[in-house]
Amino acid sequence: SWAHVRPAPPDPILGLNEAYLADTDKRKINLSVGAYRDNQGQPWVLPSVRRAEELRLQNEDRHHEYNPITGKNDFVRNAVALAYGEDLCAARHIAAAQSLSGTGALRVAAEWLHLYFKGNPVVYLPQPTWSNHPAIFHKAGLQTRTYRYFDTRTKGLDLKGMLEDLDHAEPMSIVLLHACAHNPTGVDPSRDEWGEILEVINHWQHLVVFDMAYQGFATGSVERDAWPVREFVRAGHQVMLAQSFAKNMGLYGQRVGCFSMICQSEEERGACESQLKKIIRAMYSSPPGFGSEIAGTILADSNLKAQWFKELEEMSGRINSMRMQLYTLLKDKHHLDWPHVKQQIGMFAYTGLGAGHCQKLAADYHIYLTLDGRISIAGLNDSNIEYVADSFAAVAKD
Ligand code: PMP
Numbered sequence: 132s133w134a135h136v137r138p139a140p141p142d143p144i145l146g147l148n149e150a151y152l153a154d155t156d157k158r159k160i161n162l163s164v165g166a167y168r169d170n171q172g173q174p175w176v177l178p179s180v181r182r183a184e185e186l187r188l189q190n191e192d193r194h195h196e197y198n199p200i201t202g203k204n205d206f207v208r209n210a211v212a213l214a215y216g217e218d219l220c221a222a223r224h225i226a227a228a229q230s231l232s233g234t235g236a237l238r239v240a241a242e243w244l245h246l247y248f249k250g251n252p253v254v255y256l257p258q259p260t261w262s263n264h265p266a267i268f269h270k271a272g273l274q275t276r277t278y279r280y281f282d283t284r285t286k287g288l289d290l291k292g293m294l295e296d297l298d299h300a301e302p303m304s305i306v307l308l309h310a311c312a313h314n315p316t317g318v319d320p321s322r323d324e325w326g327e328i329l330e331v332i333n334h335w336q337h338l339v340v341f342d343m344a345y346q347g348f349a350t351g352s353v354e355r356d357a358w359p360v361r362e363f364v365r366a367g368h369q370v371m372l373a374q375s376f377a378k379n380m381g382l383y384g385q386r387v388g389c390f391s392m393i394c395q396s397e398e399e400r401g402a403c404e405s406q407l408k409k410i411i412r413a414m415y416s417s418p419p420g421f422g423s424e425i426a427g428t429i430l431a432d433s434n435l436k437a438q439w440f441k442e443l444e445e446m447s448g449r450i451n452s453m454r455m456q457l458y459t460l461l462k463d464k465h466h467l468d469w470p471h472v473k474q475q476i477g478m479f480a481y482t483g484l485g486a487g488h489c490q491k492l493a494a495d496y497h498i499y500l501t502l503d504g505r506i507s508i509a510g511l512n513d514s515n516i517e518y519v520a521d522s523f524a525a526v527a528k529d
Pocket of ligand 1: 165231232233234235261309314342344374375376377383388
């Protein structure tokens, strides 16, 4: 019998989504889930994605055969090039595999580290971080600890705390870094600050796992957003990287991603890739086809890729404009000066609202956000932003 099984607590983010769906009030607004919405509050299928879908359906050779264990070669090659840039790809030996979006890439990374990492098998995560990070690494038998990241006083980066914690971690530990658009805080280091972080990590020979779930979403440019990853690789780091195409191509449910790791030689790359295959074979055998064919078609076609870059700018531009409008409404209409809202970057704003405020927003105003005060800016639009600003002001002043 399974009588000994107790219900698990709901996922902090997906649980809120359920509460939102059950709410019958017309004014309800979902700011909890990090998924892009257009100015009408609707999911947006990128026109480049639509076009790639059509092209695939027109292809007479299409079939539903299994993919190779590490995914479609062309997709993987192009995904890796998008992250590291063509020059670094040519100069380095990179083992890679298509993954079940960013989560799956992290899960493969975790399994790999559990099996083969010879240093201290402890993963240092930023405080705070995406709520799924600890669970993913624990599942593979790794321990996690945190390093200071967010300064609650300035609502910006606690660089000093971060550097101290990485400095005091046991040498050769594992450090997870968000490549760009840090979730949940929207706080990214500047290039100078990245330089200092790189120095400490170098000094203690920590291994870096980059989580890049938002390439192109922070600044609108895939090149600029990938800069920290490339900078670490240029400095000689054998980074590991989890890429996701959920947000930047809007392929959330298709589970399109890529796991990659820098190796020291072609021989090492071959050995690592063969072991990656063994890990993947036992976990899910091979990745799904359709989503990676769409992403692969876009990445391989210079016209479609250029179109996609424009659409990325459109998404990040709309988010940015909402960010500025929220800041201005709070300041001009309600005399609340929240500069962090406009300084933060990417899909989220970390408002500084407490759990009590957030519960009140859900119960009295039908606005759903995670209890840490994080909002998905993409959930804001011209029709709801004033109501959101008014409601934030009402609970903040309560
Ligand atoms: N890492 C971070 C920081 C994220 O915010 C997300 C998505 N919320 C992911 C990884 C993974 O997302 P997915 O598996 O949908 O690619």
